[in-house]
Amino acid sequence: MIDMTAPDKHPRSMVEVTGLRKTFGSLVALDGVDLSVDAGQVVAIIGASGSGKSTLLRCINYLDPPDSGDVWVNGHLMGIVEGASSVRRAKDRELRRHRADVGMVFQHFNLFPHFTVLQNIIEAPMAVRGVTKAEAIATARELLAAVGLAGKEGSYPSHLSGGQQQRVAIARALAMKPRVMLFDEPTSALDPELVGEVLRVMRDLAENGMTMLVVTHEMAFAEEVADTLVYFDKGKIIETGSPAEMMRNPQHARTQAFLQRLLRRG
Amino acid sequence: MVLHFDILRTVWPALLRGTLVTVELTAAVLVLATPLGILVAELRSIPNAAVRITLGILSGIFRGIPPLLILFFVFFGLPSLGITLESLPSAIVGMTAYMAFYFGEVFRAGLESVPEGQWRAAEALGLSKGRTMFRIILPQTIPAALPPFISHATEVLKGSALAAAVAVPELTHAAKQVFVVTYRPFEILIAAGAIYAVLDSALLVLQLYGERWAARHRAVR
Numbered sequence: 325m326i327d328m329t330a331p332d333k334h335p336r337s338m339v340e341v342t343g344l345r346k347t348f349g350s351l352v353a354l355d356g357v358d359l360s361v362d363a364g365q366v367v368a369i370i371g372a373s374g375s376g377k378s379t380l381l382r383c384i385n386y387l388d389p390p391d392s393g394d395v396w397v398n399g400h401l402m403g404i405v406e407g408a409s410s411v412r413r414a415k416d417r418e419l420r421r422h423r424a425d426v427g428m429v430f431q432h433f434n435l436f437p438h439f440t441v442l443q444n445i446i447e448a449p450m451a452v453r454g455v456t457k458a459e460a461i462a463t464a465r466e467l468l469a470a471v472g473l474a475g476k477e478g479s480y481p482s483h484l485s486g487g488q489q490q491r492v493a494i495a496r497a498l499a500m501k502p503r504v505m506l507f508d509e510p511t512s513a514l515d516p517e518l519v520g521e522v523l524r525v526m527r528d529l530a531e532n533g534m535t536m537l538v539v540t541h542e543m544a545f546a547e548e549v550a551d552t553l554v555y556f557d558k559g560k561i562i563e564t565g566s567p568a569e570m571m572r573n574p575q576h577a578r579t580q581a582f583l584q585r586l587l588r589r590g
Numbered sequence: 591m592v593l594h595f596d597i598l599r600t601v602w603p604a605l606l607r608g609t610l611v612t613v614e615l616t617a618a619v620l621v622l623a624t625p626l627g628i629l630v631a632e633l634r635s636i637p638n639a640a641v642r643i644t645l646g647i648l649s650g651i652f653r654g655i656p657p658l659l660i661l662f663f664v665f666f667g668l669p670s671l672g673i674t675l676e677s678l679p680s681a682i683v684g685m686t687a688y689m690a691f692y693f694g695e696v697f698r699a700g701l702e703s704v705p706e707g708q709w710r711a712a713e714a715l716g717l718s719k720g721r722t723m724f725r726i727i728l729p730q731t732i733p734a735a736l737p738p739f740i741s742h743a744t745e746v747l748k749g750s751a752l753a754a755a756v757a758v759p760e761l762t763h764a765a766k767q768v769f770v771v772t773y774r775p776f777e778i779l780i781a782a783g784a785i786y787a788v789l790d791s792a793l794l795v796l797q798l799y800g801e802r803w804a805a806r807h808r809a810v811r
């Protein structure tokens with residue numbers, strides 16, 4: 325990997341977001357977001373629909389390049405290549421390599437339906453990381469065992485339950501050996517009885533030291549697994565703290581109202 | 591009326607030559623117009639409005655005027671610009687020109703049938719745009735795009751008879767040439783029709799094969 329960092333600016337955290345701003349036309353989706361996540365930390369992100377949670381995740385891996393602000397992942401500045409004397413935007417190919425350090429899991433799994441479970445997992449490591457097919461398959465089998473799906477290599481996604489599909493999607497992201505995992509409402513599309521199996525996999529991952537940003541409204545999970553809870557409102561982080569503390573005693577009126585609605589519903 | 595199908599014993603070499611030209615012309619147009627159609631479909635989905643609108647207008651024009659006019663234009667019109675093509679190449683160019691836009695519509699509908707999330711998942715994994723297109727997206731367009739693709743391919747096969755108008759010795763042209771000298775149009779035209787039917791079924795086999803592939807790969811939602 326290209327070293328894109330000047331040593332003096334090297335942040336210590338695994339993910340460091342500063343002054344992130346993103347607009348869609350006249351709509352301000354992210355309005356100056358600062359967030360710092362240490363290695364091995366889990367951050368749970370909550371907030372009303374349309375508050376910019378997905379946009380934040382998509383800006384972190386540059387699926388949506390932010391208008392301004394910086395994203396550092398593992399000491400590298402995303403989307404920017406710093407040469408000896410110049411700073412420029414990363415070309416597509418360089419950006420893809422930056423992005424490979426960040427795994428992403430979507431609400432609707434987005435597995436490739438015409439690929440088997442195994443093909444879903446080995447495609448990107450082979451194409452992007454350049455690992456051999458044998459290595460990719462070995463890694464895929466280990467990951468499938470880890471997410472409780474050993475023996476499902478040959479199945480097609482349409483033959484799996486939603487919970488199984490989401491676990492395959494997690495294995496697919498992990499096969500790229502990312503340093504950070506982003507989860508965008510990973511259990512919102514699941515039947516209630518399938519939520520637990522996915523959260524279990526995510527908890528294992530957190531216990532094994534993965535740095536995670538999780539947009540979720542599963543408050544029990546957030547309280548148990550997350551180190552930090554972040555409340556998002558209109559493109560801004562308006563409150564952040566330990567999950568238990570924040571749930572018991574939210575400081576901001578909007579956080580209070582949101583949590584009340586959430587807990588009443590849940 | 592007495593039918594003399596034994597006339598075919600004398601004229602078959604001429605019909606066979608015509609058949610080969612028809613196959614050659616159809617195959618060349620399909621091979622050229624398919625990737626161009628994919629390109630048109632892709633260009634029509636990019637953000638640049640000028641490109642999208644220009645292609646939309648061209649697509650309307652090429653699909654809206656008689657194919658014969660396009661063939662005449664290439665064969666008789668382009669020499670005015672100093673571009674002179676033999677009959678077969680000019681038929682290939684002319685037919686490819688309008689078929690690229692028909693296929694463009696087919697693939698555009700096909701590409702739109704693939705959920706946006708597929709692109710995003712591939713992008714998040716770091717896959718290149720080209721690889722995403724060919725490995726992830728296009729295979730998933732098969733269920734939606736294959737039936738109209740094959741029916742357009744059948745149109746190409748039938749439409750190749752128009753090339754007779756620019757002196758391409760394809761099957762219909764060959765059939766006419768032999769019936770005017772043998773005075774057996776009925777038998778010869780039935781034979782030519784039968785040959786077209788066989789060629790049509792080859793395309794249908796292609797469709798069956800594609801549908802089986804898609805079903806095997808569960809690309810059908």
Ligand SMILES: Nc1ncnc2c1ncn2[C@@H]1O[C@H](COP(=O)(O)OP(=O)(O)OP(=O)(O)O)[C@@H](O)[C@H]1O
Pocket residue numbers: 348351352353371372373374375376377378379380
């Ligand atoms: N590609 C886009 N084009 C235009 N507007 C967008 C786009 N993506 C997001 N937005 C807008 O940006 C705002 C933030 O959207 P975002 O999806 O980040 O919210 P969210 O917090 O994830 O909401 P939800 O809980 O519904 O998923 C919304 O108003 C949304 O309509």
Ligand SMILES: [Mg+2]
Pocket residue numbers: 377378379508
């Ligand atoms: Mg969202």
